[in-house]
Amino acid sequence: xxxxxxxxxxxxxxxxxxxxxxxxxxxxxxxxxxxxxxxxxxxxxxxxxxxxxxxxxxxxxxxxxxxxxxxxxxxxxxxxxxxxxxxxxxxxxxxxxxxxxxxxxxxxxxxxxxxxxxxxxxxxxxxxxxxxxxxxxxxxxxxxxxxxxxxxxxxxxxxxxxxxxxxxxxxxxxxxxxxxxxxxxxxxxxxxxxxxxxxxxxxxxxxxxxxxxxxxxxxxxxxxxxxxxxxxxxxxxxxxxxxxxxxxxxxxxxxxxxxxxxxxxxxxxxxxxxxxxxxxxxxxxxxxxxxxxxxxxxxxxxxxxxxxxxxxxxxxxxxxxxxxxxxxxxxxxxxxxxxxxxxxxxxxxxxxxxxxxxxxxxxxxxxxxxxxxxxxxxxxxxxxxxxxxxxxxxxxxxxxxxxxxxxxxxxxxxxxxxxxxxxxxxxxxxxxxxxxxxxxxxxxxxxxxxxxxxxxxxxxxxxxxxxxxxxxxxxxxxxxxxxxxxxxxxxxxxxxxxxxxxxxxxxxxxxxxxxxxxxxxxxxxxxxxxxxxxxxxxxxxxxxxxxxxxxxxxxxxxxxxxxxxxxxxxxxxxxxxxxxxxxxxxxxxxxxxxxxxxxxxxxxxxxxxxxxxxxxxxxxxxxxxxxxxxxxxxxxxxxxxxxxxxxxxxxxxx
Numbered sequence: 001x002x003x004x005x006x007x008x009x010x011x012x013x014x015x016x017x018x019x020x021x022x023x024x025x026x027x028x029x030x031x032x033x034x035x036x037x038x039x040x041x042x043x044x045x046x047x048x049x050x051x052x053x054x055x056x057x058x059x060x061x062x063x064x065x066x067x068x069x070x071x072x073x074x075x076x077x078x079x080x081x082x083x084x085x086x087x088x089x090x091x092x093x094x095x096x097x098x099x100x101x102x103x104x105x106x107x108x109x110x111x112x113x114x115x116x117x118x119x120x121x122x123x124x125x126x127x128x129x130x131x132x133x134x135x136x137x138x139x140x141x142x143x144x145x146x147x148x149x150x151x152x153x154x155x156x157x158x159x160x161x162x163x164x165x166x167x168x169x170x171x172x173x174x175x176x177x178x179x180x181x182x183x184x185x186x187x188x189x190x191x192x193x194x195x196x197x198x199x200x201x202x203x204x205x206x207x208x209x210x211x212x213x214x215x216x217x218x219x220x221x222x223x224x225x226x227x228x229x230x231x232x233x234x235x236x237x238x239x240x241x242x243x244x245x246x247x248x249x250x251x252x253x254x255x256x257x258x259x260x261x262x263x264x265x266x267x268x269x270x271x272x273x274x275x276x277x278x279x280x281x282x283x284x285x286x287x288x289x290x291x292x293x294x295x296x297x298x299x300x301x302x303x304x305x306x307x308x309x310x311x312x313x314x315x316x317x318x319x320x321x322x323x324x325x326x327x328x329x330x331x332x333x334x335x336x337x338x339x340x341x342x343x344x345x346x347x348x349x350x351x352x353x354x355x356x357x358x359x360x361x362x363x364x365x366x367x368x369x370x371x372x373x374x375x376x377x378x379x380x381x382x383x384x385x386x387x388x389x390x391x392x393x394x395x396x397x398x399x400x401x402x403x404x405x406x407x408x409x410x411x412x413x414x415x416x417x418x419x420x421x422x423x424x425x426x427x428x429x430x431x432x433x434x435x436x437x438x439x440x441x442x443x444x445x446x447x448x449x450x451x452x453x454x455x456x457x458x459x460x461x462x463x464x465x466x467x468x469x470x471x472x473x474x475x476x477x478x479x480x481x482x483x484x485x486x487x488x489x490x491x492x493x494x495x496x497x498x499x500x501x502x503x504x505x506x507x508x509x510x511x512x513x514x515x516x517x518x519x520x521x522x523x524x525x526x527x528x529x530x531x532x533x534x535x536x537x538x539x540x541x542x543x544x545x546x547x548x549x550x551x552x553x554x555x556x557x558x559x560x561x562x563x564x565x566x567x568x569x570x571x572x573x574x575x576x577x578x579x580x581x582x583x584x585x586x587x588x589x590x591x592x593x594x595x596x597x598x599x600x601x602x603x604x605x606x607x608x609x610x611x612x613x614x615x616x617x618x619x620x621x622x623x624x625x626x627x628x629x630x631x632x633x634x635x636x637x638x639x640x641x642x643x644x645x646x647x648x649x650x651x652x653x654x
Contacts, residue, residue, distance in 0.1 A: 001075055007059035009041035012050030014058040017070040019210045021225045025217050026068070034065030070210035076383075095193040096312075096563040097158045097260050099174050100127050104151045115142050119153065134163040137307045142166060156259055156308070159563065164308030165259060175199070175253060176260035178556035179240055180324065181269045182206060182520075183215055183348050184372055184381070186239055187553055190247040193260065196561050200250035202243040207235040208272070213369045214348045215268045215320075219282035229279070232272045240273075241302045255304040261311040262560040263301070264552050266322035266349060270313060273301065286319025286580070293570050314559060315570055318578035320364035325351040327555025328519050330569045332548060335360060339514035342501055344537065345552060346371060346523035350497045353576070354504040354513060360572070361507055363579040365500030370493040371429040371522050378426045378473075378480040385425035387480060388525065390473070392438035397459040399438075399473050401431070427473070427480050430525045435482050436490055437530035439471055449487050494536045500581055501538050507579060515544040519551035 001014045022029050035056060038046075042060050045051040058075075102122040107113070116134055119142070123129040134142075138155075146153055149168030156165040156174060174193040179186065187203040211232055212218040222229040240263075248255045263273060267288060271278040276289040298309035314326040325345055334341040335357055345351045350365045373379035373386070380386050384405035391400050391409075400411045406418040427435065439445045444452055444462065453469040456462040461472045468484035505513060516537055518528065528545040531537055537545065548554075558565045 001058050001071055009045050009057055009060050012045050012048075012057070013075060015051060015055040015072065015075050016058045016061075017055050017072065017210065019068045019070055021068075021211075021221065021228065023068055023212070023217075024220055024224070025212065028066040028068065030066060030068040034063065034067040036060075036062040036064055068210065070207070072207075073204055091196060091558050091561050092564075093196045094562045094564060095174075095176065095260065095560065096566070097156050097164065097174060097176065097193055099154055099156055099171060099194060100129070101152070101154045101170050102126050104146060104153055106151050115146055119146075119155070123155070123157075129157065129160065131161065132157065132163055133161060135308050138163050138166050144168075158259075158308070158310065162308075164310075165306055173253075173257075175248075175251075175258045176262070176560045177244060177247065177258055178553060178560045179243070179261065179263045180327075180550065180553040180556055181236065181240070181263055181265035181273060182324070182552075183218075183266060183269060184209065184213075184369075186236070186243060187550070188240065188243040188247050189553060189557060190244075190251055190253075190258070191557060191560055193561065198557070199253075200247040202246040202250070204239055204243055206269075207239050208232045210235075213374055214366075215266065216282060216366070218268060218272070219278050222278050223282060229272060229277060230275075233275050236269070236273055237301055241304060244302060245304065256306045258298075258305050259309045260560060261298045261302070261305070261309060262556045263311060263313050264322075264324045264327040264556045265313075266324050266347075266351070267316050267318075267320055268322075270316060270323050274313070281319055284580075288316050288319060291316045291318075291573075293566065312559065312566065314555075314566070315573045317362050317573055317576055318364070318580070320349060320366075321351050321353075321362045321578065324552040325353065325362065326569050326573055327553075327559065328548070328551040329353060329360075329572065330555035330558050330565055331551040332517055332519075335572055335575075340508065340510060342505070342513040342516045342538070342540070343519065343548070343551075344497070344501065344516070344523060345519040346497070346526075347520050348372065350500060352497075352500045352504055354501070354508055355576075359508065360576045361504045361579055362576050363500050363504055363581050365496040365581060367493040367496045368489075370489040371433070373426070373428045373432070375489045376427065376432055376486045377483045378478065379432065379486075380426035380428060382428040382430075382525075383425070385419065385422035386428040387424060387426070387431040387435075387474070388428055389527075390427075390431055390435040390438055392435070392442045392444070394442040397442055397444060397455065397461055399435075399461075401473070404428070424474050424476055424480065426478070429522050430527075432482070432486065432490060433526050433534060433536070434530045435471075435473060436487055437533040439482065441533060444471060445487065449491050451484055451487070490534075494534055498535055498538065503581060504579060505538060512539055514540075515546070516540045517546055517548040517551070519548040523547060524549050 018032050018035055020031055039060060042051060042057050045057060051057060100123060104118050104122045116139060120132055123132060145166050145168040152169050154167045154171035155163050158164045172194055176191050176193045178189045178191065184206055185203055186206050187201065189198050190200040192199050208218055211221040218232060244255050244258065265273060267281055268278050271289060274294065280287045293315045294313040296311055298305045298311040301311050314323040316322045317325055328343060328345050332343050334343060334355055337356055340356045343353045348367065348369045350367045352365060353360060353362045355361055370376060373381050382404060386404050387401045388404050389402040400409050402409050403419055403424055405422050408415040408418050436445065444455055446452060451469040451471065462469055463472060465483055470481045470483040472479065472481050474480035524547045529542060532542060532545065
């Protein structure tokens with residue numbers, strides 16, 4: 001948390017927001033009352049206009065109970081790097097909104113005719129446009145615009161059917177925006193609809209994170225709080241509005257000049273953005289309010305745009321395969337090739353598509369936030385100071401790494417000077433993937449994922465950690481270690497992703513695919529070689545495994561700049577077969593043998609006992625059978641002595 005006044009309540013830089021409500025994942029009830037009352041120092045800061053409503057100064061507010069805190073980007077010393085830059089590519093330019101310049105006949109007392117009728121006649125004569133409708137606010141300003149422009153006028157026509165804006169004289173710039181609304185980050189790309197150029201981009205953390213890091217936590221928040229869904233809707237709409245203002249400011253244009261908006265996101269983000277109830281997405285059969293494309297006035301979602309601006313959202317594919325996946329497909333077009341592609345949008349919820357011109361299958365896998373640094377002992381999101389690249393010497397077991405904000409490796413001259421401003425603050429998702437894969441290649445981690453403690457005799461970097469061992473990656477403050485728990489968290493996440501992909505490949509009747517494309521901010525920044533080593537993705541020719549960049553954002557831009565692409569993706573989505581992994585039978589894909597023999601085995605009972613030891617239940621005359629924490633119960637038994645068929649147990653946890 002930033003501060004330049006040394007905790008004297010003068011700078012206003014350390015603002016935080018408390019979030020009220022019950023949070024099942026953390027097992028807490030957060031309340032504003034769990035912070036000390038606002039004192040004179042905060043009151044003075046608020047009076048000077050330096051403290052925003054509903055925020056507190058972290059240097060003044062004291063914790064007196066459980067509370068969930070959101071640290072806004074403006075208060076963060078090391079702000080998240082939003083890795084959703086636009087990817088340059090050729091797009092056939094045919095936007096849904098176009099500009100037309102016309103010369104309108106001035107009024108003539110001998111042939112009485114309204115200004116609008118003479119405008120429509122000019123548009124038909126010069127551009128062949130017929131049957132046009134005109135928005136009321138355009139008509140209200142038409143007389144003044146015509147006279148200011150000396151009977152020359154530029155109009156914006158949407159989809160060849162409606163005049164949505166008008167300006168006096170000649171105008172050759174028109175803007176639209178493509179927004180990728182992810183569960184962790186949001187990115188907005190402002191585009192010139194005349195040239196197709198991206199004129200500005202802006203990104204930020206999704207403020208809904210305060211209500212839960214993963215999608216199901218947010219659905220749970222909506223279930224537990226009457227106004228929970230509305231709170232999250234207001235938060236995400238406000239964030240998009242702010243980013244539009246930021247992007248427009250960079251390009252030196254007004255937000256009222258933005259006439260078209262395309263938004264993509266997963267089903268939960270899609271529903272919350274539209275103000276739809278997300279709760280049905282939390283339980284089977286995961287029913288969507290609508291799976292069709294949505295076209296509506298943009299002002300219903302974000303403030304400050306032109307009255308005639310429209311917003312368009314691509315269709316959702318299934319309950320947990322959303323409009324963002326439709327956008328990824330629009331960018332990758334797997335339906336045009338004979339070769340079979342696996343397209344994966346890697347995030348807290350991995351969305352997976354397998355297919356070619358003959359058939360397309362889609363599914364989702366709940367990978368959780370481990371790939372983004374959560375649930376990792378030294379983990380953090382991608383921000384300056386985070387370790388993002390790791391190499392392990394197989395002979396000495398010594399590491400070398402790179403951090404965000406520096407182009408140098410840790411063993412290169414000048415590295416320490418290059419990170420003076422940030423230091424090493426932790427490890428992000430791409431770093432943890434490369435670290436674990438590197439440790440596996442060096443023999444520090446076995447095929448079952450266990451750290452080989454015997455190698456402690458070879459390297460001091462392998463050190464005891466309770467009943468297991470850890471690898472010390474960085475010696476500074478804070479130290480960064482790869483623990484057994486970190487490895488298990490990545491195993492669970494990658495197993496969910498791998499299983500979903502294998503399920504679809506099996507349903508296609510195949511053993512492998514011809515190419516793999518990794519999309520999403522995380523998928524774009526991992527080394528595909530290490531992803532293959534780790535078993536994150538199924539086997540494939542490494543030369544055919546590529547990063548797709550921010551494919552969802554690219555697809556949103558395609559839909560913004562080419563109206564035919566909208567019709568195409570709507571037709572393609574109707575062809576896709578939806579596979580629900582939650583209800584597939586266990587033998588749907590040959591995963592069990594592969595997971596045990598070729599990929600990674602599960603944790604041993606001893607490791608589980610050390611991790612989940614808040615309580616245990618022992619049956620008379622038997623070894624410990626149940627153990628766990630308040631949120632997790634582990635059931636184990638020896639392979640030679642399974643539980644009796646009629647054995648049952650219920651556990652009630654307050």
